[in-house]
Amino acid sequence: MNPYIALLLMVLLNTLGQLLVKRGAVRIESRLGRVQLIRSMINWPLALGGLSVIAGPLLYMYALTKVELSVGYSFSGLTYLMVILGGHILLKERITLYHVIGTLSILAGLTVWNL
C-alpha cells in the first residue's frame, strides 16, 4: 500500500471517530432520560472511535516504514481540518472568514511542508 494512502486512511478514520464522538455526545445530551435511545446510540460512536484508536496508529506506523516522520506528522493537520469542516457540514454550524483563511493556510502549510 502506498504510504500516502495509508496516511489519508488514517486521517479519514481519525476524523470520523472524532466527529462521531462529537455527534454522539450531542445526541446523548439532548435525550437524557431516554435510556433505550442512549443504548442504541452508544454503538455507533464507540465502534468507529474504537476503530480509529486501534487502526489509526497501525496505519501510521505502516506509513512511517516508508516516509519520514516529519512527512507523516504533517497529516495530523489534515485531521484537524477535516474535523472542523466535517462538523460544519454535518452539524450545520456556520463558517466565518477566519475559517476560510485558516483552512487555506493549513492547506498551504501542508503543501509547502511536503514539497
Place this chain on the structure above:
Amino acid sequence: MKSKEVKSEAQGPSERPDKRPYKKNTVAILLLLSYLCLTAGQVSAKLAGMVLSSKQVISGIPSPQLALAFAFGTYFFFLLRGLLWVFLLRKLKLVLAYPLMSIGYILVLAVSFLFFKEPLTVGKMAGALLLMTGVSLVSYGEVQQKKADEKSNEKGSEKGSLL
C-alpha cells in the same frame, strides 16, 4: 497562628474560586506532559516503522519483539496524550487549546531533525508556520461562531423567559 488567619481573611472569596478546581500549575503540567507524550509517541511510531522496514535499531534484540515493544509504546503514548487532552480541553479556553496543540509541529519537526536526522528544509519550517497560523485562525473562527450562536440563543430564549 494569628498572622495566618489575617492572611486568609485578607485574600477574600475572589482568591478562592470554587468554579476552578484546577490551579494554573495543573494546566501547565498537563500541557507539558502532553507535549512529552506527543514526542514520545511519534518517536516510538517511527522506531516501530524503522524496525518493521528491517533497519537495525538496537543490535542484539530481535526485530519482531522490538517492533511489538515500539508499537505498544506508540499506543500507550497516543492514548495517554488523548486522555490528557480530554482534561485540557475542559480547562483551556477554546481559542488557546488548538493553537497550543499546534506547537507540536515545531516539537516533532525538531525531534525528527535531532533524533532521526531528517533534513530540515525551508519548506518544512515554512509549512510549520503556515500550519500553526492556520490552526490559530480556524480556532478563532470557531470561537467567533460560538459567540454568535450564544447571542442568537439568548435572543431566542428571552421570549420564553417572560412566562
